[in-house]
Amino acid sequence: MSARIRVVSLVPSLTEAVAVTAPGLLVGATDWCSHPADLDLVRIGGTKNPDIAAITALRPDLVIANEEENRAPDLAALRAAGTEVLVTEVRTLDQAFRELDRTLRACGVADRPRWLDEAEEAWAAVDAPGEPPTAVVPIWRRPWMVLGRDTFAGDLLARLGVRQLYADHADRYPRIPLDELRAAGADLVVLPDEPYRFTADDGPEAFPGIAVALVSGRHLTWYGPSLAQAPRVLGRELRAALR
Known part of the structure; x- marks a missing residue:
């Protein structure tokens, strides 16, 4: 991993991904970020109503967000305050894998985590039934x-x-x-x-x-x-x- 950066997550899925992969990078997360269960971070409000002042007070190097879960005006306010924001788009499984890899790299994670390989392997092995309900x-x-x-x-x-x-x-x-x-x-x-x-x-x-x-x-x-x-x-x- 490169030099440690300070990350705030506005998305529960991304919070878990970063926390499991690189403990210590996250300095803030939303009230809805419930995994891992022992996550001890500054809470900065909800995904739809984050406390912009609380986020900027944490001096994050990066805020990670999602185009569906977070509101564009909040992300614009963070950028206006000088905060770098990475926005993901996840509407398919393949897109999720790509965006997870991109997000982790933006957080300074150099090596692909094993759980991501395991997830791809698990889904590649799915054999759907012939007659779908x-x-x-x-x-x-x-x-x-x-x-x-x-x-x-x-x-x-x-x-x-x-x-x-x-x-x-x-x-x-x-x-x-x-x-x-x-x-x-x-x-x-x-x-x-x-x-x-x-x-x-x-x-x-x-x-x-x-x-x-x-x-x-x-x-x-x-x-x-x-x-x-x-x-x-x-x-x-x-x-x-x-x-």
């Missing part, structure tokens, strides 16, 4: 929102053999009324436990008569060290629902 994938309720086109989580599910009914929707996260979701003809409803914390009670209550897979939101939506376990974890959860 059709699914709706809610990510929020009140109002109901589902995965649409061009999403990282949607790409992971497609690689695991799940065909989203709203994958070709004009919106990336469309709002769909519950009665329409129920009538969509899905074989499966995939309920992650984040960003909305869906529970086992939500499936039977909202989608009677349809198979429901309650899945790990972290393994479905985070792009970091969890990617190495994601095919196994998500595959097991999906298979259990379809038995």
